[in-house]
Amino acid sequence: MLKHYLKIAFRNLAQQKVLSGINIFGLSVGIACFSLFLLYAVHEFSYDRFHTKADRIYRIVEWWEGGEREPGGYAWAYTPVAPAMKRDFPDVEYAIRLKGSDCIVKAADKVFRTSITYADTAFFHVFTFPLIYGNTNTALQQPNQLVITQEKALQYFGTANVVGKTLELKTDSAFVPFTISGVTENIPANSSVKFNLLGSFEHIANDPMVQQSNMNWYMTIGMQAFVQLKPGSRLASEQNRINLFRRKYYPDDYKPKKNPTKEDLIQTSFRLQPIRDIHMNPTIEGGNDPKNIWILITIAGAVLLIACINFTTLAIGRSAGRAKEIGVRKVIGSQRKQLISQFLAESFLLSVLSAATGLMLGSLLLPLFNQLADRKLSFSFSRFPELIWLLIGLIVLVGFLAGSYPALVLSAFKPIEVLKKKVRVGGSNLFTRSLVTLQFVLSIGLIISTVIILQQIAFMRTKNIGLNKENLVMINTEHIGNKRIYPLYKQAIENNAGILGVTASEMGLGAGEGLMGAGYRDFKGELKGVIEYPGDYNYLNTMGMSLIAGRYFNPALASDTTGAVIVNEALVQELLGTTPEKALGTQLLNAKGNRGTKTIIGVARNFNFEDLKQKVRPQFYYRPSAFQPSRIFVRLQAGDPGSKLALLNKTWKKLVPDAPFEYSFVDEKFDNFYKNETRWSNIAGWAGGISIFLACLGLFGLAALAAVNRTKEIGIRKVLGATVTHVAGLLSKDFVKLITVAFAIATPLAWYMMHYWLQAYAWRINITWQVFALTGAFAILLAVATVSVQAIKAAIANPVKALRNE
Amino acid sequence: MIELKHISKWYQVGGKPTFILKDINLTIKEGEFVSIMGPSGSGKSTLLHILGMLDDANEGEYHFMDQPVHSLKEKQRSQIYKQHVGFVFQAYHLIDELTVYENIETPLIYQNIKTNERKAMVADMIDRFNIVGKKDLFPTQLSGGQQQLVGIARALIAKPKLLLADEPTGNLNSKQGEEIMDLFKQLNKEGVTIIQVTHSEKNAGYGSHIINLLDGRIEKTN
Known part of the structure; x- marks a missing residue:
């Protein structure tokens, strides 16, 4: 029996090359995506399992x-x-x-x-x-x-x-x-x-x-x-x-x-x-939130769903072509459940074929995915034995998801009516229309989200954070006689062309660098955390930070290394509750409530030393008397940094031959704060691109079927004088309607989701209507282009031929 | 074998029932060869479909081999149908995706007959209909007469007691038609009860009885 079903299924696949191609290709892409995310999830949940104890x-x-x-x-x-x-x-x-x-x-x-x-x-x-x-x-x-x-x-x-x-x-x-x-x-x-x-x-x-x-x-x-x-x-x-x-x-x-x-x-x-x-418990510092994995799986599931929907809608769309077969089978003794099994067998066959190609595609895409996800994954069934079961489950799920509705609908045909050609099953009932709409809701939603994430990243990268991070090089001097190296190095490079300033600090800047802080009492006596930043005298001016009150550190004043601090606006506001001018000369209260060691000599404009998710926290700068810088900052002249870096490297090799010259650009260090966001935008972008591609693929098939199912109508219309544009418009209209509805549904959903997402950022963009308008226009244009190909083909066909066929 | 009592079938058109069959009473004995005749729209095909259990009557009783078909459940009905009834169509209705051999084999698959037994039965049938050379061809590669032969072979493969034919020669030329009718006669001699719908007086002449239908009623039987 199964052999018989599979035989029929193969012949159907071979006969309907375009549709089979769309189905298998679409499902393969969906399965490839999903299996990659599955691998990722399995990997994330497999942490530390390899220890025998x-x-x-x-x-x-x-x-x-x-x-x-x-x-x-x-x-x-x-x-x-x-x-x-x-x-x-x-x-x-x-x-x-x-x-x-x-x-x-x-x-x-x-x-x-x-x-x-x-x-x-x-x-x-x-x-x-x-x-x-x-x-x-x-x-x-x-x-x-x-x-x-x-x-x-x-x-x-x-x-x-x-x-x-x-x-x-x-x-x-x-x-x-x-x-x-x-x-x-x-x-x-x-x-x-x-x-x-x-x-x-x-x-x-x-x-x-x-x-x-x-x-x-x-x-x-x-x-x-x-x-x-x-x-x-x-x-x-x-x-x-x-x-x-x-x-x-x-x-x-x-x-x-x-x-x-x-x-x-x-x-x-x-x-x-x-x-x-450890790896998957977010309540303990450093643990990851499994929620993110579920979000990823959901996105991948959406892509897979879109591919499954293609199968379903195309199968329904083609039902007219199979009605006779179903009628005959019923007449010669098939029961409904046998027909259901037959159709399910077909979708399972397709699912298995697609899984095979999908897994190949997945392994081809693995390097790209690893880059996106920042992981080193490999399809290893020996390391992840559960992957086999998950993939089998996936195949069954896809077969079932894609095949069950057509199986139910097709097997319910009444043989007499079908054989008498009383039922003309068109390509689109309410159900398939809803499915197509759902596909476009998902893809449009993903694309809108991607655009908004990208906008936010661009905003965070280009926002003036209160420090000039361009053309600024940071050199790591940890473990190399900090005290000794900095003055020598500074002296050696300071007066060269293209070097605009040299300073140093005991802390780095940007992603992956530590922060130091301590508790201080505010004017109400409450304990507040304050970030302490030990830098050289010229730190603030070299970094391009500006003062709004008071003065910079002065090397000539001995007191500037013992108790002088320059605070930021946030500290003035939150700890002192006063204006910058009045803050000058104030002494900070330490955690025990004592005064006297730290006197404010200046107030600096707020500077976002953390990522833009955080508000600027209270912070002060000071010049320690025993200054042990672990980072040297060099401000370069704008333009190609090559020659200046060569100079820095050469000087370093001369002064510190026994340690590697290690530098980074401060703007990159700040960009690295947004690695996660960039990753998410990449993932959403790929998923959005793939899903709209799959949805259009399905649309292409549906349009082809609609053209076939309406051959006679088109023929009659043309005989009556309809032009090509008219006919093409007639076929496109239905689909454009669906996509407009999808757009109307996706817009508020995407707006709500992204609005929620943006709340995590203290500095964020406003969502503008242009994003939605452009995405919507893009989706509709793409859909029209897809459908038009088929519509025009149908419209320019000779009407006499169409009518004779009937 | 078959007994119809007060069978009626109608459709609601604009709130009023339009009768297709009205108060049909009919008895057909095993071994008969009955032809149903009548003009277009007289209800011939509907009667045949009701006899073949592909359609339900709105009213009346249908006894098939002493079983009350009208009150049986779908499952039991399809059981009787599968075992005892074969169908032949004017348009052949072969499955295009299957070869001749597979088309003939399919009913046996639905009756869960084992592969070896199936092979033997299909081989016998193909021999008998002299289509051994055609068994691996697809329906579209055959002439109309050959397709109808396959259709009949398929209808007979499960050894039905009753063969129903809806204008079996309607799409064939006269020579092919004659051959098919000769075959029916032969089958009838071997004990298969045959009911055919036909337009042709000549074809009707092959049968033992003729039932004339007009506007859903039996006009006369002879």
Whole structure:
């Protein structure tokens, strides 16, 4: 029976080449899109699963709850907590601390900047990172041993087997040799724990800061900690035991307060977070929101739906051509359900064929998709076995979604009526009209969204943020004798042509750079966070920031390095509640309510040092007396930066031969704030483009069918004197109506969604009517063009032929 | 074998019923060869469709082999129909996408007959109709007479007791028509009950009975 169905299905496919082509191509594109997003989702949800003991590995997090705070957790770990847990809980098998930092390494006389992670010795007992060379039991035993990834080994040494070789790590004054004790396979893309170089925690145990943090149970130094529980332990769910543990080491936190402030109401606890939960738990800092994945899947689903709708509408449109077959089959004994199975078999066949081509298309598009999604995905059924089931499910779903309505409609034909040609099933009943409208609602909506996201990105990139970020180069001077280098370097380049200014600061600027801050009391006595920005005297003027009151720092005044600050407008408003002029000379109140250390000498115009989602927060600039700049900023003359960069590089090589010259353009650093937005606009743009393409493809097929179904009518009209334009208009009119309706539905939906999306931005564009008008006009033009091709073909055909056919 | 009692069929046109068949009473015994005649619009085809269970009467009783067809459920009716009735059309109504062989085979598929058995039955039928050389052709590659032969072969493949034919020779030339009618006569001799609708006196002459219809009523039987 099935063989019989498939045979018929194949012959139908072969006979209706254009329609089959549209169907298979459309569904392939839809499936390709969907499978890529599926792969992405599977990848995102597969994080950290590869550890063989993943079900027993937990991350120690600090959980804050109560007061006015949204409950949430932080992944920082206090240095002594993890060892204490191992000591106090018999069911903690291992405790691992991970401390990452930035470093400069020398390998075979070449220097590189990279990241390094220091871990406790049991690292390889807990995490599954197989070593290609070396022994996991001994790899981290000595403080001067290093494990390196295969990728980095190849980069530094040109070969993977580098066990026993020496890698030198730069400290402030010298290079310290390390022995490579192991080479790991490259870290899987779906690992939350990542490293390039892995050193022993022992090595940094004597670092003053680490030592200090080991004594201070409140001090964080950017460390994460994991524990591995013994099999059968339920510690992670026995919050009581963990709370008792915390009470033991933080007794002060549990003493009743006399006048509790808002901050005192926040209750702090430790929690154990399963390692597989890290990547997809947004309540803990650094976790991703699964909502975004569902949005992506929904977009991909919309594209797939559009392709399925093509199949459905075309099948209905062609029903006239198949009516006879259905009638005959019923007369010779077929039951309705047998016909339903037959039609479903056809759509399943199509679905399987499309899935095959779709997966090929998907793997071809994978590199592009990886770029869009900023991932390194691959279709690996061994790594993602569930992908097989999901794809089978997808095929069944597509077959069913696309085939069920035609199957129900076609199988319901009455044989006698069909055979007597009483039913003329046209191409469009209300249902198919609604489906076509839905297709265009989705595509128009996606395109409008894309345009608005793009507008917002362009706005954020070009907005005057209160600092001249053009032609500004930032050079990284971390770990290279900061104090010494900056004045020398400045002196060496300052007076060259094309260099307009040189300054430095202890903090970077733009995406991926840190911020420092502290709490200060405002004029009502409430605690407010203030960003502190340590820069050189000439920092503000070189960066192109302007003052609205007071003066810049003056190197001649000794007091300017001890207590002078230049604040921004936001600080004046929120902390002082006064005007810039009156703020001058005011002293800031620190968190304890004391005055006297920081006097305002100037007020700077607000500068968006964060992305434009944020309002400008209170901020002040100061010149520390012991200035240790980690970034040098060089303002170049506008124009081709090539020669000036060459000069910067040459000077650097001369002054700092043992560290790489690492620079970035500040405007790019700011653009990087909008990586996410750019990604979303890319995704929405592609989805919108593909979906309107698919919708038009369907329209093309429907128009062809409409022309066929109305051959006789067109013939009669032409005999009666209708012109080509007239006939083409007649055929296009129906479709244009549908698209106009779609536009009317999509507009408010897209407006509402994008309005909601824009609310996340403190600085945002206004949605203008032009976006809608242009998108609508574009969609209608495209549809008319598509339909016209068929309409004109039908209109110029010889009417006599058409009538004779009847 | 067949007994119709007070069968009527009408359509509502502008609120008034327009009768197509009115109070038809008819008995047909097994082994008969009946021709239904009458002018266009007299209700011949509708009567045939009701006899073939493709259409329902609005009123009246229909007994087929002692089963009350008019009160049976769709499923039981289609069971009887599949086993006992074969249909031949004026326009042949072969499935264009299937070969001759597959067209003949299809009814057996719907009766869930096993592949091997199906092969044997179709091979017999193709032999008998002398169309072995044509079995892999598609309907559009055949002449009208050949197509009708395939149509009859398909109608007979499930060994029906009753063969219904709606102007089986209407699209054929006279020689082809004669051949088809000879075949019907032969089949009738072998025990198949045949009811045909026809315009042609000559073709009607092949049958044992003629029923004349006029405006939905039986005018006379002979």
